[in-house]
Amino acid sequence: MNDFIIRTEELEEDQLKELYVESEDDKKILKSLKSQSPVLLVGSRGMGKSFLFKISQMQLLDNFEKDRIFPVFLTFRSASLVQTGNNVQFELWMLNKICTVIIRELKKYGLISSVKWNFGNVTSEESPYGNSIKILMEKNKEFENSWKNPGKIIDTMAVPTIDELMDIIEDICVELNIKRMVIYIDEAAHVFIPEQQRQFFSIFREIRSSYVKCNAAVYPGVTCYGDIFEPMHDAVTINLTRDLREENYVSNMKEMVLRQIKDSETTKNLIRNGENFSVLAYAASGNPRLLLRSVEKVGNFKTNSVMAVFREFYREEIWSEQSLLAEKYPSNSKFIDWGRTFIETVVLPEIKNKNDRALENNKASSVYFWIHRNSPQVIKESLRILEYTGIIKLQATGIKATNSEIGNRYEVNLGCLFALENAPLSVGINIVNNLSLKRMSEFGANSKAYETLIKKIPKFTEPDMTECLKFQLAKSIDVLEISEWQKGKLRELNINTLGELIVSKESDLMRAYQIGKVRSRQMKNAAFAAVFEYLFG
Incomplete structure (x- = not known):
């Protein structure tokens, strides 16, 4: 049995390089990540955002002596633990975190071992052995332990302001002959705490000059940018998707899997049952993590094994994970539960029925549905959570439907759609080969399918996350x-x-x-x- 690694944080640098399968789209993304313009890399869980950040970071380090562009990778995944006495302190935690990681990375690569540097009230001269970074690290711990005493005000005298940070970065770049710093921020802010996200993007917008730029990995749908930050104007937004209709889609996905397979027998089985693998690749809807998880379960790639994956993984497990969010975040449970019901019992059966008729008559098939732009806000919030989990994907905005009405077109996870079929292997390939963007199920602004959620939640309000965090911990x-x-x-x-x-x-x-x-x-x-x-x- 193969033990696949599905999370980037578990991979060492050599493993990252070994497992990376480059596509033309990836090349374009990496070029943007290394350019001077800030980038928002948008993708659902498991799409490979962190992986591409790490690859980009390694490429810049490999060429640092020539290009003098210095990369810094950090994560804000512990943001949910920051429960301080006011909103300003959350912003200061983010600044403190950025400062800490910049210092650590510069020291790690021997760039400030003998150079004076000053971050706020913390300077290299305070300790000739470089222990002054501990001041900032200890401050991080204070912030991240604040969940134990919510509301406590933390002393932030050692933390620089954003203006000080920009001046410091410029001074360091000039002193060390660094052309530019590129800061990669993974897990930008907790997806279920909109206020934290708004504060993050306020800072993200400000950390930009000829000496520094930020890239941020964010989730689709559930990311709140706030009133100040405008994704279209303040950053280059890249949606990390893999087009099922692209010529090399299956071969690229196959190569990703083959690089993680450790025994020759599994490799032989995969190649021998190539068409069965292709269906699994399409079922993953371009998500490497979903593909690896399904391949891990399939074993020998024979028809019965693949059928079992559709029965157990795409009919049950993937939906169980969606419903598990309702247990983690009770204040969002009505959105999460309605979203599952809507897709599982309304959207998917309707698309299946359309495909059944279309394939019988040699017409175009579909994996798409359309939502009117004036649909209730609570419906949009539910769909955003479905985007985050990867059950659906926003395919295009501003699309005309019947009577020239305007709305958004979504794509359902193909594995969930194939799982409804008695013969997913043959039907799945036919669906993919006959896809048309013009074929979509439409849901108007006042669709009856919305009524159950609107009755439960007439108006959307943001939940209080402090009690939710206590519940989780x-x-x-x-x-x-x-x-x-x-x-x-x-x-x-x-x-x-x-x-x-x-x-x-x-x-x-x-x-x-x-x-x-x-x-x-x-x-x-x-x-x-x-x-x-x-x-x-």
């Missing part, structure tokens, strides 16, 4: 996607909840049997990555 470590061995070791140390795990240290983990310094760090990284992925949904 009280949950058992059983909800995490880590090994049973790791869970057992955590329980040995009486670490039973997400909250207890968040505050644990590497030294705590080393107290468990057979856990040394190296393994404790690996274990902590894996566990923390699992916690933050769970909190992010």
Whole structure:
């Protein structure tokens, strides 16, 4: 059995290079990421946003001596833990985080070992051994532990203002002959805390000069940009999608899988059953993580095994994950539950019926549906969550439908559509080969399908996330996607909840049997990555 790696944070640099399968679209994206213009890389979970950020970072480092463009990669995945006394403090946490990572990266590559630098009230001269970075790191910990005492005001004297940060970056670039810094921000802000997102994009907009630019990885639908930031004018927006109709789609997806397969027998089975693999590739709708997860389950790629994937993964598991969000975020549960019901019982059956008739008569098939632009806000919020999870994808905006009405066209996950078929292998290929953008199921501004959600939530309001976070951190470590061995070791140390795990240290983990310094760090990284992925949904 192959144990596929599906998260970028689990991969070392050599593995990233080994697993990277370059496409023409990827080349264009990487070029934009390294250019002078800020980029928003938009994609649902598992599409490869973090992976491309890392590849871009490595390429810049490989060419640093020649191009003098210095990359800095950081993540704001711990944003949900910041529960300080006022909104300004969240902005200061972000600035502090950026400062910390810039210093660490410059020191890591030996660029400031003997250069004076000054971040706010923290300078290199305070400690000839470079320990002054600990001041900023400790401040990060204070912010990220603020969930234990919500409302507490944190002393931020050591944190520079955004104007100071811009001046500092310029001084460092001039001093070190750096042409430009490129800051890659992954997990920009918690997707279910709109206020944090608005504050993030306010800062994102300001960190821009001839010496620095930011790129941010964001999710579709659920990202709130605020009133100040305008995606069309303040950044280059790139939607990370893979066109099913593109000539090399299947071969690129196949290469991604082959590079992770470790045994020759599985490789032979995949090649021998190439058409079955093609259906799985299309079912993933361009999402590498979905494809790897389905291939992990399929085994020998024979027809019965592939059919089992559609029955178990695309009919059950993928929907269970959607519904799990309702348990994580009860204040959003009505949106999440209605979205599942709408797609599963209304949209998919209607598209299937259209395809059945179309394929019988050699006409064009569909995986699309259309929503009127004047549909109620609560409906749009529900659809945005479906975009985030990858159940649907916004295919185009401002599309004319019947009677020249204007709305948005969405694409459903093909695996969920194929799973409705008795013979998904043959029917699936026919659907893909006959796709037409003009064929779509339409839902008007006052569709009857909306009524159940509108009755439950007449008006959309943003939820209070403080209580929601407390609810999440009280949950058992059983909800995490880590090994049973790791869970057992955590329980040995009486670490039973997400909250207890968040505050644990590497030294705590080393107290468990057979856990040394190296393994404790690996274990902590894996566990923390699992916690933050769970909190992010």
